[in-house]
Amino acid sequence: MRVVVVGAGIAGLATAGLLAREGHDVEVLERHDAPGGRAGSWERAGFRFDTGPSWYLMPEVFDHWFRLMGSSADDALDLVGLDPAYRVFFEGHDDPLDVSPDRAENVATFEAIEPGAGARLDRYLDSAHDTYDLALRHFLYTTFASWRPFAHREVAARLHRLGPLLGRSLGSRVAAAFQDVRLRQVLGYPAVFLGSSPDRAPSLYHLMSALDLDGGVRYPLGGFARVVAAVAGLAVGAGVTLRTRARATAITTTAVEAGPGAARTRLPAPGSRRPRAEVTGVRWVDDAGREHHAAADVVVTAADLHHVEQDLLPPELRDRSPEWWSRRDPGPGGVLVMLGVRERVPQLAHHSLFFTADWRENFGAIADGRVPDPASLYVCAPSRTDPSVAPPGHENLFLLVPVPADPGLGRGGEDGAGDAAVEAIADAAIDRVAAWAGVPDLRERVVVRRTVGPGDFAADLSSWSGGMLGPAHTLRQSAMFRAGNRSRRVAGLLHAGGSTIPGVGLPMCLISAELAVKRVRGDTSADPLPEPRPALASQE
Structure with missing residues (x-):
């Protein structure tokens, strides 16, 4: 079949690759000039930053996807284990806590802090x-x-x-x-x-x-941009056509005629509800403003589901109304701060977490639409592990501050040029790291700075409410209660990515690619797709 995938983030690329391996004619449309989506990359002055995911967890999910593509994670990536897996700084406590990749060490750490906690x-x-x-x-x-x-x-x-x-x-x-x-x-x-x-x-x-207390955390040398490049390379190698600077503007459809079996899509029957239409393709524009149409028997959207339904489909073909979305939780927004820092910062591990003492207030503020003060935050220092991401003797720091999903907080910028609220959140985060980790001159040592705010997530990624990850995993938004990956009203329209099942994060996005393939196959099992058998070694 002819398949068009909207969005070249990890989910879109992984879906495209698997469908191409199945023998389908697959084209991917990506609005930006490079694939990656949330798992993007940015460079300046010898510093290279991942602009999204930075934790390599659930390695068996990555291994499985690469094997489905006839490769392996070991062949495609250079993975290293982190020790410590991460470091935690606590407000009101002088000494941080290091989480080890070894379970026994973590048990001992818990026991030393609270007698009996090790066994628990x-x-x-x-x-x-x-x-x-x-x-x-x-x-x-x-x-x-x-x-x-x-x-x-x-x-x-x-x-x-x-x-x-x-x-x-x-x-x-x-x-x-x-x-x-x-x-x-x-x-x-x-x-x-x-x-x-x-x-x-x-x-x-x-x-x-x-995943982290008994198994450790890994890091792909070259950063998560290397993961994107590996997945994209395998997809293109399988025959996928990847178009960048191609912004989808509408999913085109034709009405389904009355009568059984009238829909011409070759997907298995969508269920008891008869669809109102079936896909015919995707209309898109290039960076010169010229309009194109990519014909398709199947369309898989790997973009934000709210954007897909509200902006790419007419009201009568949407599965969810604005009222439905208003009763759901978009998850937190985030302020990202990318810092190139002169000289090393040995006080930080590759992953460091900074937790405020009043955690309930921290999360409560976000839920109420307020920026926490002080705010817990996360710092990734990949240059502790990977010398390729910063000039010699310098440090690459990526700070993430969870905030409300509110585009009104504004957009970021370079060298302090972002909107005032975003830059104030960034300044407070830098000062908190400096104080808690014992790096008093941190701000003076910054030579590269860029911020990203909820307004950027909304504008650049069409993210619902400027959310950072995707819909929150509350009970009513988990498992079978999460948005499904097949349109009930448009035959041949499928979804992948963090907005749909099974959820947010790179491993979940890889699984969502398999779930889209299952829909195409008509596979209703709960098992991962069967992996190709390894080639038999030749015998002399």
């Missing part, structure tokens, strides 16, 4: 692993097109445990087992990866601790 962490991580493995086998790789996979005896046997995990918050579960606020924060912060907060994310997501 062991049990917590056993549960996290068990839940994570169950999710991989039965929940993450399903389109929810059929309930049959959930009748599996393993799922049925765990229902008595799954119910409480869904009905209780992550924060509540952690607080019941650990008293020290530092330990609670280490176990609760993964909710931020999910665009949520510990008090709103279901405790099912304690599974995230199986």
Whole structure:
């Protein structure tokens, strides 16, 4: 079939590559001059910054996708383990806490802070692993097109445990087992990866601790731009046509004629509801303003779903009304601060987290539409691991401050030229890192500076409400309650990426690519796509 994919972020590229490997004629339309989407890259004066994802977690998901493409993560990427996996600075405490890639060391760290916490962490991580493995086998790789996979005896046997995990918050579960606020924060912060907060994310997501506290964190040398390049290279190698500076303006359709079997799309039947239309392609404009039309039997949108429905489809073909969106949570916005710093900053690890003492107020402010003061933040210093991202003797620092998803906070800019609110948030974050990590002259050592605000996410990525990641993983926006990946009103229209199942983050986007392929195949299983058998070694 002829397939057009809208958006060349990780989800779009991964979907395109898999469909091309299936033998389809695939074209990708990307509005910017390079692929990547949220996983972008920016360079200046010898500094190279990833502008989005920076944690390499769930390595088995990456491994699986690369094997589906006839490659491997080891062949495509140069991965190194981080030790410490990350460092945590706490307001009101002089000494940071280093999280090790070794489970036993983390158990010992917890025990040293709170007697008895080591054994409780062991049990917590056993549960996290068990839940994570169950999710991989039965929940993450399903389109929810059929309930049959959930009748599996393993799922049925765990229902008595799954119910409480869904009905209780992550924060509540952690607080019941650990008293020290530092330990609670280490176990609760993964909710931020999910665009949520510990008090709103279901405790099912304690599974995230199986990834960093017992397994470690890796980093691809060259940064996450290297991951994008590897995925794009395999997609193009499989036959995908990648068009940059091609901005989609409309999904074109034709009305479905009355009568059974009238729709000509070759996708499997979409379900009991008869679609009102079927796709014919995508209308797009180039950077000179010329209009084009890419014909298609199937369209996969890997752009923000709110943008797709509200801007690329007429009202009668949208699955969700403005009222539906108004009752949903777009997740947090973010202010990004990219700093090129003179001389090294050994006080920071590759990943460092800065947590305020009143965490409830921090998350509550964001939920209420207020910028936290002070605000917790994250700092990535990839030059601690990768000398290619900064000039010799200098440091590359990427700061992320979660804020409300509000484009009204403004846009960023270079050298302090962004909107006032964004630059003030950036200044406060730099000063907080300087004070808590003991780098008093940090601000004076900055030689390159660029900020990004919620207004940039809205304008450049068409992100709903200027959100940083995608819809929050609250209970009503997780698993089968998250927006599905098939249009109910337009036959042949599918979705991938963080806005849809299974959720936000690079691994979830890779899985969403498989879920789009499953829709094309008519596959309703809960299993990952079967990997090609390795070629047999030749025998003399």
